[in-house]
Structures are given as C-alpha cells and as structure tokens.
Amino acid sequence: MVSYKIWILISALILAILFIAPWNAFETGVIIKSVERNSTEANNRIISGMIIHEINGNLIKNNADYSRVISDIFSSKGNETIRLNIKTDKSEFVILTDKEPQITIGNIPKTKIKTGLDLSGGARALIKPVNVTLSDSEIADLVSITSERFNVYGLKDITIKSIKDLEGNNYLLIEIAGATPRDLKELISSQGKFEGKIGNASVFIGGTDIAHVERSGQQAGIESCSAYQSGESCSFRFPITLTEEAAKRQADITSKLAISSENPEYLSQKLDLYIDGELMDSLFISKDLKGRVTTQISIQGSGQGADRNDAIKATQENMKKLQTILITGSLPYKLEVVKLDTISPTLGKAFSKNLALLAGVVFVLISLVLFIKYRKIKITSAVILTMFSEAFITLGIAALISWNLDAPSIAGIIAGMGTGVNDQIVIIDESISNEHISLKERIKRAFFIILGAFFTIIAAMLPLFWAGAGMLKGFALTTIISVLAGILITRHAFAEIIRKLHE
Numbered sequence: 001m002v003s004y005k006i007w008i009l010i011s012a013l014i015l016a017i018l019f020i021a022p023w024n025a026f027e028t029g030v031i032i033k034s035v036e037r038n039s040t041e042a043n044n045r046i047i048s049g050m051i052i053h054e055i056n057g058n059l060i061k062n063n064a065d066y067s068r069v070i071s072d073i074f075s076s077k078g079n080e081t082i083r084l085n086i087k088t089d090k091s092e093f094v095i096l097t098d099k100e101p102q103i104t105i106g107n108i109p110k111t112k113i114k115t116g117l118d119l120s121g122g123a124r125a126l127i128k129p130v131n132v133t134l135s136d137s138e139i140a141d142l143v144s145i146t147s148e149r150f151n152v153y154g155l156k157d158i159t160i161k162s163i164k165d166l167e168g169n170n171y172l173l174i175e176i177a178g179a180t181p182r183d184l185k186e187l188i189s190s191q192g193k194f195e196g197k198i199g200n201a202s203v204f205i206g207g208t209d210i211a212h213v214e215r216s217g218q219q220a221g222i223e224s225c226s227a228y229q230s231g232e233s234c235s236f237r238f239p240i241t242l243t244e245e246a247a248k249r250q251a252d253i254t255s256k257l258a259i260s261s262e263n264p265e266y267l268s269q270k271l272d273l274y275i276d277g278e279l280m281d282s283l284f285i286s287k288d289l290k291g292r293v294t295t296q297i298s299i300q301g302s303g304q305g306a307d308r309n310d311a312i313k314a315t316q317e318n319m320k321k322l323q324t325i326l327i328t329g330s331l332p333y334k335l336e337v338v339k340l341d342t343i344s345p346t347l348g349k350a351f352s353k354n355l356a357l358l359a360g361v362v363f364v365l366i367s368l369v370l371f372i373k374y375r376k377i378k379i380t381s382a383v384i385l386t387m388f389s390e391a392f393i394t395l396g397i398a399a400l401i402s403w404n405l406d407a408p409s410i411a412g413i414i415a416g417m418g419t420g421v422n423d424q425i426v427i428i429d430e431s432i433s434n435e436h437i438s439l440k441e442r443i444k445r446a447f448f449i450i451l452g453a454f455f456t457i458i459a460a461m462l463p464l465f466w467a468g469a470g471m472l473k474g475f476a477l478t479t480i481i482s483v484l485a486g487i488l489i490t491r492h493a494f495a496e497i498i499r500k501l502h503e
Contacts (some may be wrong), residue, residue, distance in 0.1 A: 004125055007491035012485070013389060016396025020111045027108055028061040029030055029053045029089070036102035044093050046086070051108060054087035074100050076414055112399040117263065119352050119358065119406065124133070125174045126339040136162075139170040143358050159404060163473065171338065177403065183285070194325045195274045196297075198253045203271065204297075204328045209246035211295070211421070213326045214239045222315055232311035236319040237300040240326060247295045255291030301405060355410060362414075366421060374428065378501055383424045386494045390420045393485040409474035416482020419457060421448045423486060424494050443495050454487050 029051040035042045052060050058069045073082060084095040095101075134142065139162040147160050159175040163336035194206030204210065214220045227233075242250070257267040267290060270282040281301055301322060303315030363384070370380040394413050398405055430446035431439060456478065464476035 003493075003494045003496045005496045009389060009489055010278075012304060012396075012437065012489050016393050018398045019396040020113060022109055022112050024385055027051065028059075028091075029108060030060055030063055030066045030105040031108050032088075033102050033106050034104040037101035040097045041093075041103055044095055044354070046093055046103070051088065051089040054085075056083075056085050058226065059135055063105065064449075066105055076497045084429050085121075101264045103258050103455060114402055115352075115396060116404070116489050122342070123176045123338055124341045126338075127174065127335045127337050128169070128171045130334040130336050134170045136170070139172070142172060163308045172335070176468075193275065193277070194322070197272045197274065198250075198257070198269050201253050202254060203339045204242055204246040204249045209243050210240055210326050211243050212241040213323050222312060222319075223300075225308055225311055228311075230309050231304055231306045233302055233314040235300060235310075236310045236315050237298055238319065238323065239296060239363075240299050242295045244295065245291045250289075251291050253284060254289055257290065258284075259287050259290075276324075279323075284344055292451040316363050359414075379428060379498075380495050382494065382501070383421060383428075386424060386490050387417050389493075390482055390486050390490050391417050394482045397481050397485070403474070403477065405478075408472050412478030412480075413482055414474040415475070416486070419453070419479075419483055420486045420490065423453065423491055426450060427491070427495055427498055431502065439499060443499070447491070447495070448490060450487065451467045454483055457483050466500065 023466075032048050032050045032052065033047065034048050037047055050100040052066065055066070055069050056062060058065070058071065060066050060069065075085070080099050081096050084097060084101070086093045086095065086101075090330065123227070129142070143160055143162050160172075161173055163171050163173050165171070177267070196203045196205075215238070221236065223235050223237050225232055225234040233306075254267060257269055258269045259265050265287060267287055271285055272282050273280045283298075283300065299322065301318055303311055303313075303318045305311035306312045346373065366387075367380060367384055370383055374380065391413055394416060395405075397403075403409065426449050427443060427446045430442045430449075433442060461476040461480050464472040
C-alpha cells in the first residue's frame, strides 16, 4: 500500500505541472511582446499579448516563419504601400503600411515560468528619492504613482517594487524584461511637475487639477510642420478639462487682468506652462475668458527633427510625455538613478545554455558520487528523483506567484537542491547505521538533524531579503521555498521510500 506521504508528493508534482503549463502550450504562432508607440499597428488596436496565426494567408508557426513571410512581402515592394492582413487569436486586422510591422514578437511561451533580466535580457534601474528619507507607506505610494505613469505611457511587462538595504534605506527597483526602453531613465529621473501659471499665480497643476486629458481624436494630435533652422519643426495640440476649483481659480485671476494694448483680442498676460520649473510654452488668453469660469483648456507644444519624419516622431513623443504627466501628476519626490543595468537578450540566451550545461554536469557528478558511496542504484535513483521533485515544486510555486527567475533565483534553487541532497544523505546514513534501535527511531533522529539545519538556513536567508538593496531577494526566496518544500513534502516521502527499500 502506498503511503499518504508519497501521495502528497505526487499531488504536489501534479499541481506544479498545472502551475507551470500554460493554457496555450500547444498553440502555434508568435506572440506580440511589444508594439511601437504611435505606430500604424498601435493605431489599429494591435496590442501586446496577441498571438499572430497568419499574415496575408501565410501560416505563422514560429519566429522563423514570421521573419520569412515579412521578408518575402517587403523585399521587393519598392516605395509602394503594402496591405497586410494579420490574423490573431483575438481578431483580424487590415493594415496599409510602407514599412515592416513596428512590433516585437517572440515564440509562444511553453511554460508560465517568468524569466528575469539575466535570462531574457532587459533593463533594471535602482532609484532613490533625492535628499529625503521615505517611510514604508510613502515608498508604497511612490510605487503606485510610478506604476501608473509607466502604464499610461504604454510600457508593459514591468516590475516595480520597493526594496531596502541593510541600513534600512528605501529604494525603488524597476525591471523591464525582454526590452530596453529608451524612455526608462528619462521617465524615472524627471519629477514631471506640470504647472500652469498666469504671472506668479498658479492656475492648475497636472494630476490634481486635471479632470480629463484628450489623448486621441480630431482635436488631439499634430497640427502642422514647417522648416526650422536646418531641419523641421512640428506642433501639437490637445484639449484638457479642468476641475471646477481650477476653473474658478483661473476666472478669479483673469478677472484682474487688462486687455493687451498690443493684441486687443487677448489679455495682457499669457498662460505659462512649466514642467519641473522650466517654461515649456506660453499661450495667449482670449479676452472672452476674462473672469469667465471655463473648464476647457487647449494645451500645445512642439518637437524638432532633422527631417519631417524625425520631427513628427519627436513631436509625438513630447505630446505623449506631456499627456502622461497631466494624467498621472508629478512624482511626489525628485528621483535619481543609483544604478542602471542593461542586458541583451543574446547574452541572456547564452547564460541559459551555460546554466543548462552546468546543471547537467552537476547532475552527473552527484549521481556518480552517490552510486560510489552506496553501491545501490535504487538509493541513488531515489535521491536524484527527490532532488528534481524539489526543484520542480519550487518552479511551480514560482510560476504560481509570477516570480521572475533571474540568476540569483536560479542559484537559490540550486542551493535548495544541494541542501535536499545533504538531508537525504543524513536520512540514508541514519537508516543504515548499526545502532540497535528501530528504523523509525533512526529516521526520527535524522529529522531532528534536518530540522536544525532547516532553521539555520532560514535564519541565514532572511537578512538577504534586504542585503544589497534587495538584489539577493530572489536567491533568498527560492532557497526558502525549496527547503520548505523539502521539509514539508519531499523529506517525508523520501524517508518513506527508504523504509520501503529496507523492508
């Protein structure tokens, strides 16, 4: 009869499989990882997460198919516009374009395990507030506001969390796996305080006094472009809606202004727009708005480039940034980048291959050492199977909680596997000892030793949650999960297997 302890292990492994295996494990196609902002694809509502199955009737099964089909379509097009029929799992899109799709694609994930920067590439920024010490609640608010800003700006697959170092200093850790967005440093290092002033009087502030920002439509977008110095300049305009309080404040300020003698259609002072204390633009105020409560304001700005395309792109970026600041408001604190790391996806793939190779070598060495020590294939197999069961359960839990597995996390799993092998050796050695006590008592003694080692490991791992500003949190967490899975599930199942082998 199979012991309930073995059934618990089997159940844990089945649950781990369900946690790791994605719903679309057998689906073919390529998944859209990101879409270029303001591109034709974005304007046609193509978003990240969609799975492309066909392009112009050509079946897409993987990255190679996608590259081949796109290359065939655009290789001989010249300057003509191409019609793309893109069939995804959500809908079918028809796009007219003169360039390749401005999207980043990847093969459909075969597991729910999320990999961090070390494996998939990306950017990581460690930032902190300037000249201020934040409490836990204040850093939590900062995480929320920063997350909203990135989400509004259109950046996806982002992890933003608060961490501490051993001295108790609070930091913000921002990780973007799979890409290196050019906006990362700019968005987090600028406070983004937007303020509209008439003279020295503040009329409205981005976020708090803005009820609505029009981001698209006929009234929002690029108005015109013209020659500027050695390049081109384009202007944008979009409307915003003020709160009633801000509208009344504006009416009160304008009621005290005179009509301009130089421009009789406008008031004597302009509405000055500032970002982080720097003047961005000055708008004329119509004389009809004198003392009038109005919630509708038109915001305008510009962008420059070497040619028309560069100018349009810069103008769209400036408009998007300004809209983001107006919607989310300013960051409550000035931030500085303490450390900015970027890892290419190519290096991440190479690291993964080397890691797999190392794991294979370790597996072979451990198997040989165990077989040489005990000369029994059954015992060696039991240790190896239990070791991999612990690793698999740890991966299942990581997939369940959506933990990004980076290099420290993988090291934690390996450390947990090593601890598991050590504990199993203790159980084996105690079970084959020549002392004149029952097998049950000998295994109990082994578990006493194992429990002592378990609490020692937990005590050693807890400080690593904060050491190095939290950079070793992945190592600590996966090590704790691994040894917990061992002490609660696999150690008991392994002891039962050893008992069965003795019988």
